[in-house]
Amino acid sequence: xxxxxxxxxxxxxxxxxxxxxxxxxxxxxxxxxxxxxxxxxxxxxxxxxxxxxxxxxxxxxxxxxxxxxxxxxxxxxxxxxxxxxxxxxxxxxxxxxxxxxxxxxxxxxxxxxxxxxxxxxxxxxxxxxxxxxxxxxxxxxxxxxxxxxxxxxxxxxxxxxxxxxxxxxxxxxxxxxxxxxxxxxxxxxxxxxxxxxxxxxxxxxxxxxxxxxxxxxxxxxxxxxxxxxxxxxxxxxxxxxxxxxxxxxxxxxxxxxxxxxxxxxxxxxxxxxxxxxxxxxxxxxxxxxxxxxxxxxxxxxxxxxxxxxxxxxxxxxxxxxxxxxxxxxxxxxxxxxxxxxxxxxxxxxxxxxxxxxxxxxxxxxxxxxxxxxxxxxxxxxxxxxxxxxxxxx
Ligand code: PLP
Numbered sequence: 001x002x003x004x005x006x007x008x009x010x011x012x013x014x015x016x017x018x019x020x021x022x023x024x025x026x027x028x029x030x031x032x033x034x035x036x037x038x039x040x041x042x043x044x045x046x047x048x049x050x051x052x053x054x055x056x057x058x059x060x061x062x063x064x065x066x067x068x069x070x071x072x073x074x075x076x077x078x079x080x081x082x083x084x085x086x087x088x089x090x091x092x093x094x095x096x097x098x099x100x101x102x103x104x105x106x107x108x109x110x111x112x113x114x115x116x117x118x119x120x121x122x123x124x125x126x127x128x129x130x131x132x133x134x135x136x137x138x139x140x141x142x143x144x145x146x147x148x149x150x151x152x153x154x155x156x157x158x159x160x161x162x163x164x165x166x167x168x169x170x171x172x173x174x175x176x177x178x179x180x181x182x183x184x185x186x187x188x189x190x191x192x193x194x195x196x197x198x199x200x201x202x203x204x205x206x207x208x209x210x211x212x213x214x215x216x217x218x219x220x221x222x223x224x225x226x227x228x229x230x231x232x233x234x235x236x237x238x239x240x241x242x243x244x245x246x247x248x249x250x251x252x253x254x255x256x257x258x259x260x261x262x263x264x265x266x267x268x269x270x271x272x273x274x275x276x277x278x279x280x281x282x283x284x285x286x287x288x289x290x291x292x293x294x295x296x297x298x299x300x301x302x303x304x305x306x307x308x309x310x311x312x313x314x315x316x317x318x319x320x321x322x323x324x325x326x327x328x329x330x331x332x333x334x335x336x337x338x339x340x341x342x343x344x345x346x347x348x349x350x351x352x353x354x355x356x357x358x359x360x361x362x363x364x365x366x367x368x369x370x371x372x373x374x375x376x377x378x379x380x381x382x383x384x385x386x387x388x389x390x391x392x393x
Contacts, residue, residue, distance in 0.1 A: 183326020
């Protein structure tokens, strides 16, 4: 017999991958320069030079055994210490290596964290629409239920929505700020509201409700502060990666942070190790653990994204599109002007060889996601098409 769940997951490709596959085929037919592909969140900005320098120096100056070997399952002690020091400098915390568990990117970090905190098949994990579509897969594969709080038109978080969604089965609230697909960043006031609500509800239901903060876009914020959640709410696990900030999505490197202030932190740290073991991760990629150890202070060059963002804001406003200005990440989530919602927008755009992702898989079918980790030239060529689509409305 075959696992029905895994068979379904393996045969139903994600909407984003489906579109990207169509785009790859189309590029072969008409030339890559003629397909304006805004579908994937694969950073177009190359990894900073420091990354290549670190790889070369590690490979040239040390024995292959040292960078090809397994590390301890939570990651090399020295690298975890370097990451902890970096967080302490930036956020005034006092973490040590033991608070960090290195992972194969944020996706693995999320699966490991969710596995560690889901304790019954009645457990629910709350997410806010629009959300990263893989959350449903990650949560349901852990045997829990994903409970969606529908999107508000401006993507903001409201206490009454939380109050209604939280119950005695709520194990965690999964937050993603800066957000994929909307670029929305929760401000400090919102995080205080969320923290107060979760403290109240944890008391009411007699169980600590965790925040899982999914942060692959933390460093991609345009002139706004991204609050560091453990400083507001004790029961927070942070899932982080360098996939977007250092343009290293294929290298699979990230971490789960379990601060000491988490309820029964030592147990949670042990459960995180147990999850990594049960999921068969063994350890995060060794070479890239070392690379991160050397590049910990390298920050992304946001200039291309900032330019693309400005051009899109101006172009979309001029064309009359409805959207919330994104403060972070590299996505716009745009309201479809067509009666058939995001799907119709996607299909019309596809006829012009412009690829955008319909919002249904993000839990908001009236929208499309446009990913601007592309060249600025692609944006310049897309704007007249977006104008034309709006004129057809
Ligand atoms: N979380 C969100 C919101 C994402 O957009 C992504 C990737 O696009 C991930 C997690 C997974 O990131 P990683 O490549 O680090 O596994």
